[in-house]
Amino acid sequence: MKIDRQQFYLFLQKTVFLFLLSGITLGLLYDDSLKRWDNLFYDGLIRLMGRPAPEDIVMIGIDDLSLNELGRWPWSRRRHAKLIDVLSGAGAKVIGFDILFSEADAADPEGDRLFAAAMRKSKRVVLPVASERLSAIGITEILPLPMFTEAATALGHVEISLDGDGIQRGLFLKAGLSTAHWFAFSVSILQQSEGFSFPSILEETKVGSPYTWTGAYPVLISFSGPPGHFKEIAYADVIAGRISSEQIRDKTILVGMTASGLSPRISTPVSGESQQMSGVELHANILHALRSGLHFQRIGFIAHLLITLLLVLSPVAFYYYFSPRAAFAATCIVVLMTLTLSGLSLSVFNLWVPPAVSLVVVSLSAPLLSWIRLEGAAQALSHEKERAQVTLHSIGDAVITTDADGIVDYMNPVAETLTGYTFSLASGRPFNAVFHAIDETTGERVSYPVTECISSDNLLRLPESILLLSASGQEYILHVSVKPIYGETRMALGIAVAFSNVTYVRQVAQKLEFQATHDALTQLPNRYLLFDRLKHAIRKAQRHQKQVALLFLDLDDFKKVNDGYGHTMGDLLLIKVVERLRISGRAEDTIARLGGDEFVLVLENLSGETVIATVAQKILDALKAPFILDNHDFFVGGSMGISLYPKDGDDPETLLKNADTAMYRAKEAGKNRFQFYTKDMNSRVVKRLLMEEDLRRAIKEGELQAYYQLLVGVVEKQVTGVECLLRWKHPKRGLISPAEFIPLAEETGLIIPIGEWVMRTACKQARHWRYLGFPISRVAVNLSPRQFLQKDLTETVARILEETKLPAHCLGLEITEGMIMKNVEGSVETLKSLKKMGVHLAIDDFGTGYSSLSYLKSFPIDHLKIDQSFVRDITTNANDAAISQAIIAMAHSMKLYVTAEGVETEAQAEFLKLNGCDEMQGFHYCRPVPHEEITQMLMMGGASRFM
Template sequence: MTPPPTKLLLVEADRLVAERVTHALSASGDGMFRVRWVTRLADALDWLHRHAESSVLLNLSLPDQQGLAVFLQVSEAAPDAAILVLSSGSDDALAREAVALGAQGYISTESFDASALPLLCTHVIETQAAKHALMDSEARFRAISDASPLGILVADSEDRCVYANAVYHAIVGKGPAAAVGSSWFGTVHAGDQKRVRSEWRHAIHHDQRFQSELRFSRPGEPELWVRVHSAALPGRHAPRGHVLTFEDITGRKANEVVLRAAEDALFDEKERAQVTLNSIGDAVLATDVEGNVSYLNIVAERLTGWPKAEALGRPLGEVFRTIDGEDRTEAENPALMAIRENRTVALAAGSMLVRRDGSEAAIEDSAAPIHNRAGKVVGAVIVFHDVSESRAMTLKMAHLAQHDFLTDLPNRVLLTERLSQAIRFAVRHRKQAALLFLDLDYFKHINDSLGHTVGDQLLKSVADRLRTCVRATDTVCRQGGDEFVILLAEIERRDDAAQISDKILAAFGPPHHIGGHELHVTLSIGISVYPDDAPTLDSMLQNADAAMYHAKASGRNNYQFFKANMHAEAGHRMFVENGLRRALKRGEFVLHYQPKVDIASGAMTGAEALLRWHEPTLGLIGPAQFIPIAEQCGLIVPIGRWVLRQACEQVMSWQRAGLAVVPVSVNISALEFRHPLFIDEVSKILTETGIDPSHLELELTESVLMHDAESSATALEALKRMGIQLAIDDFGTGYSSLSYLRRFPINTLKIDQSFVRDIETDVDNATIVGAVIGMGRNLKQRVIAEGVETALQLSFLRREHCDEGQGFLFSYPLLPDALARLLKMPHAAVVA
């Protein structure tokens, strides 16, 4: 049969923590735990007064009470429950005080291992149960008293009394004449008759010994409770009757017959004690006053490796040998110390038991002297248990509390501790310490496009490379996400930090091979040096973080030392990020549309949607001022979806107005294109807006497409099947393989404006533009030149037979209404 689930009370005000704990326990399988969750101390105490719980997971910071008072009230309400304290990390000292007061342990809610929580709870509950079992066993030992009076009755096969001793007559209040010949059931209280007869028949039918507790009715006297035992009287062919013993369990004592029955009861108790000792989880070992082994239970045999038959009589030091787990020295035997000093002795922490075969086990134990009636020490008893698993779990939990679960690098808790030590060392020895704040460039792009599994493996690979770049005295820490921190504990000068940073950047030149993918990853590094840049631990972290963002703004894949003005830049970045979030909610973004023109005829052939932000206080802001920040903080994906949907809705609005619409192009960022739901989102927008897919063109840069060319080709084919037009933006500024360029289903190549700008004076740029035009013609792709601003540039493009142009010479970006006026004249030339 499946055992009933373990009842557990969760007392936690933080819903997120409660959900994590509940999910972890629910995920253990087979319904092992039944969790009751409350958020207030009052609710917990009310529940515990009405229910018995095996365990309590308790946060000491609750809305209606905080601190050790929470633990004390809960432990008083549930004295038998195992209590685990939930600590948020900053409350560890308080949690340790609770453990000192009787809690079974504490768990950090910031970094606990969800898979280990069910095992930990089960272990604590079982340990508590074993403790109570041991206490019960000791109570039974103390309960074995001197003789108890017994009455004896011999009954024939018809249950009639043929003999009863005087104790029996005294118990039932009848003389021999009244007892002999009558059924002993006649004296049983009417309320017990039915039950006792049923138990008696069952015992006789199954040839079992009868045992029961019942009441005797005695005329004119109070009821008397007795314990009855029976044994069959053997005959030649069948039992001749039964012998019954009656123990007065109301406390009366009688003659020596009763004393003899009490000895039988004592024997029974001794047998039950033996069974109990062999069923508990703790090992029990006893010695005589000379220190020779006199008893082992089954658990002690298993833990020591000594069978009871071989161990009895041997010196305790042979059977029970302990050593210090750290220095390996022989430990003094606690039983011999208990005998010598006549007191209870606990084994030293960290002790190891050396088994008979030489293997070792971590144990916890205590030894107490055994006294005779005169109070003289006659031996000792040792109670011990194997704590190898719990000790390993404790070490594991301590490790997890200070290390990142994915990379096994130190986490921020351990970094803070080591940074404090490094600062103290620097002060004493007049040294410097440096903090390097590292962030992976475009990691979110990899995570979104290839999945979290690949992302996690990449983070592990990054951690391994960082370890190889630093000294043994340095600390590499994972701050969270794709952020890492390196503490250079002892440096002579600032250049030491620069040299380490150069080494790190060089180490990330080769690609990471993860799950069949060749991933190129770069880092942006911010450096803060103590004491020049920051006088405190917190300021070192803040300054290194600010320097890292400056490294990203400086093109990524570089390092920057902290400078005082970086905090102002960080403040600006935060202002923009918060503003972008507000802009999405309040509709502060607007689209302008810049016409594309057929160079031969001057007619408008399309328009590019260009994003602007109408900030309430600063006015209209161009994309160059906020798009990089949107990419850094992950807002580029929702902003990009808004642009795509808005552009499609605008085309439909023009079409419903009866205008001859032209295709509208939308720029797609790397993060958008690599998002796993990008294709589905595009399809959804096409369906919901009703736009003809041929009226939509998506522009992607070479670097985006070539980052993972195979995946890009697959995505482009899916978009092409929808009927969407595709263009490579800023062509010529990146690196693209001609073989892939032929595979990509591209309609248009857009020549970057940096080449067009100097086309009149720079021979190389003119050559490049001519070559791109020729390549597009051969690949049957239209070519459009960006940034056309002068008549001479236009004249050159005409001579080279470039298909289209876009730039201020033709038109500045226009609001939708202004572009609508051009659409009313579809065949009119935008420029002569």
């Protein structure tokens, strides 16, 4: 049997919708999240069910008037005894005290005995029982004194049962500690006054913990009216005899506290915004409700679920089989039914059926189904829109139709625009007279034989290279298709020619192809096109037994232009470089840009290396001349590596890699030169990569070691500090010179974590020495150029000092002149930040780098270090001696401390002492050694033996 798919989907939608509504209903009932709205509706119903207060229930209030007349609370129980006598004498039916009498009156024991005697005599007094939470063991019962318990006619619990919103709507008719054995206070009063009984229900009890208050048979209460609804007589008026017996006779009397500030107040459904009800009036309401049979039961969960599902699911049939208006009306009816059912069940059957879940789900069901319908309609509309979009695209094409003889009988506005003919001019003309098309590749006229097209009975597509010559002189590249037109009898009526203008698409495609294969800035071929041309050149060289040269050019010091003048100036410079490359190279050669300041030239049809060297030198010479941009002269040289096919590789990747290697060799040799690739260069690259790998492992596995060299003060004649020097103990090669691995670390960026480790290690060790009492006033650490340029250098130093707890003035940082002079303004700011922290700053190897004399006075430094190259021959070379003396004199004139490096002989030390040098270091005092040896030296007196 064939299943109607639409009907199946409709059935599936109904099923899913029903389950969805059922699931929402069940979830909301379990969650209880709508209980607040149920409570609000219940409170409203209770207020609507208000009724006059009965005349036979009278409250005697311990109010403000009574307190003013009779004195402060608590009163002697003589008064309560007198009250019982007065009320009993006046004919009160039952007297209920909403006052706990759990403690004896130490001030008036006789009053307690009189109170008990009055109760025994009256035989109509009901006293309350309550609970009290004891933090140690839980809850305990508060009972009247034994004499009161024995004298009272009955006891009843006065525990309130608040809902989650703090409002009392009901109570437990029985409750008690561990088991529900006490009737409610109002029930006990009713049993004494009216003989009420609840035979089966009230026999139910729950057994719990000995320290747990247990309640049984919860009921909801119908309150008669708001606070102040019941008649109240002042306690003082009764005692004073100001009340007639008629006001008491045959009345149920409730005695309790109503004075402001002393009476506990309880929120009820009939309380106003800020008006709460006293406890005694609450019992009056409960008493009236129980006596009138206006106490309600909450409906059970299963029954509530079934009723709610019936209400929720009943309007679904309307949603599917009637109009949206009728469905909306059904929803409104169900909402009214829900409210009516809830109200009637409460007022007629004393059964509370919360309506909120039904109302919410029913109210949501119609919009939910409407949303589902709208989603379906939106999908259908989307499908229709797609079809319409296809149609619109089709209409957007040019269309010309002809009859069976090829005479034009229709053309749309797009066809008029493309052909240059209006329909009035084209109508009646042969198609080939209106549609002037040529083959873009061959230049020949393209004609459309109508008869052959009709006989083919197929859609014909013409080549993509059709060029339409418009009557207005325009040219368009077209996409053309031809289809026969048939009538109802399948007789050919003519042809339909649909064609679209793809000129712009072709131009965009050509532009995208150019962008994909060329550099955006210089318009040179990029890496992709370079490799394509290089492959073509290699194939051509293979056929003709020729060479191909790949010249890899990297501009020298181009980064300085970008950093100093910005990327815009850098881009202008690159464009000027390309102009010179084009002039210097050969017209048939390929020039490509790989990115940044890297260019590649491919030279073809070569028979020897002489021509290659000539071209390479010509290019480098062309770059030597200054580039004038924005009235600035820029000097940018280049380093070039050259690889040859087939000698140095037979594929583009290998040739480019080898040329790159040769270029770096040219840079190492002094820049502004070219270098042919040789096989031994690869071994250098491999060695460098291996060393980089070993260095990374050394950082990870702790092969780097901190050595220390003593700094000896000339005036102090003792050790004043140490300089921390880095050593690498390779597991196979032993100690590796810093000159070998520091440049590599600087280039790869590994110097940053290495430098941070050295600084932290030095600070820790210096703090340890100071703790041992050694005279280490400063530990000096060299900063690398890359370290010094880090933006977070100051934060790093501060963090290390904080971690190691070394005072800032005990850390010395040594910077070379060259590092500062690369960016004077930025360097001064960094030095000021470090100086502000208290760090000791020194210029290392002074006099060997950039000339910084004109800036020296603006540098926030503490001392200069004379380079060992000046100290080495200081006793034999007059120039070195003069330079050293000049540095010392200049430093002292600027109040700078002076340290001489590389002191190896007594003669050198004596010369420096005589010329006022402040501090010395070198092999004469101590070689760089591990910290253990420095510790031993310090324990033996350090370098003082040399002074």
